[in-house]
Amino acid sequence: MDTSPGLTLGSVVVHGATGYVGRHLVRGLLAHGATVLAVGRSDDRLEAVREQAGADGAHLVPVVADVSTDAGAERVAERLDGHGPVQAAFAAIGGWWEGPRLVELDTSTWSSLLTSHLTAHFLAARATVPHLDPAGSAYVAFNGIATLQPEARSGPVSVTGAGQSMLLDVLRAEEDRQAVRFHELCVVNPVVDDGEAAQATEAVVEISDVVATALTLARSGDPATHRHELGRL
Numbered sequence: 001m002d003t004s005p006g007l008t009l010g011s012v013v014v015h016g017a018t019g020y021v022g023r024h025l026v027r028g029l030l031a032h033g034a035t036v037l038a039v040g041r042s043d044d045r046l047e048a049v050r051e052q053a054g055a056d057g058a059h060l061v062p063v064v065a066d067v068s069t070d071a072g073a074e075r076v077a078e079r080l081d082g083h084g085p086v087q088a089a090f091a092a093i094g095g096w097w098e099g100p101r102l103v104e105l106d107t108s109t110w111s112s113l114l115t116s117h118l119t120a121h122f123l124a125a126r127a128t129v130p131h132l133d134p135a136g137s138a139y140v141a142f143n144g145i146a147t148l149q150p151e152a153r154s155g156p157v158s159v160t161g162a163g164q165s166m167l168l169d170v171l172r173a174e175e176d177r178q179a180v181r182f183h184e185l186c187v188v189n190p191v192v193d194d195g196e197a198a199q200a201t202e203a204v205v206e207i208s209d210v211v212a213t214a215l216t217l218a219r220s221g222d223p224a225t226h227r228h229e230l231g232r233l
């Protein structure tokens, strides 16, 4: 439970709500008392997230939309138009990928990863940022180690991760509402379930630490903290 002082997260948006990080984040935010607009591509998977939240699931608002498309982004924007300002939005879109070296990579795989790992972040932000509460709010985007260092055989994840960082930097530079913050939460180690870190053979981060850090950043992040690194290189 995040007990840091700061914003009250009354309404929030989670993009990638049906992914590993996203669904834990949704549960953490619901437990924190927020109404969560959970954006995902599958109605069934969103329903499963709601069920796993138990009684808290009553405050989950499912938004079925594929934010890697204009139509999906438009659906999110329309839903938010009818909802009012949100105090935080989180983007947990795109997961790990390994494959051929860049010099052996086919264009179709490249394009698909650009879509899932970068265009979806652009469209999620385009649909959501205008709805951030001007009185105080935060946009928190997740990223990983591949944005900090080149990862061989995960080239598209490194390239899109770097692009995602710059996307946030430009959003921040273009923002004229003083109380709207943008943070990148860069989790530099693999994320594991709670209780699994003790047995891990490499550096890992437990999921509840990821969720707690995201909530703290959203509630009380220093506007000057553009990137927060969680874990150790």
Ligand SMILES: NC(=O)c1ccc[n+]([C@@H]2O[C@H](COP(=O)([O-])OP(=O)(O)OC[C@H]3O[C@@H](n4cnc5c(N)ncnc54)[C@H](OP(=O)(O)O)[C@@H]3O)[C@@H](O)[C@H]2O)c1
Pocket: 015, 016, 017, 018, 019, 020, 021, 022, 040, 041, 042, 045, 066, 067, 068, 091, 092, 093, 094, 095, 096, 115, 116, 117, 120, 142, 143, 144, 145, 186, 187, 188, 189, 190, 191, 192
């Ligand atoms: N898990 C880790 O160990 C770890 C470690 C460090 C950093 N991170 C960061 O955490 C974030 C989330 O990772 P994760 O592990 O939760 O990944 P994940 O379980 O694979 O989930 C990825 C999410 O992205 C969505 N997505 C994928 N392609 C999409 C597309 N074309 N259009 C729209 N949505 C799409 C998925 O939607 P669907 O559910 O509909 O497929 C899913 O919600 C990433 O930024 C990653 O870098 C994760």
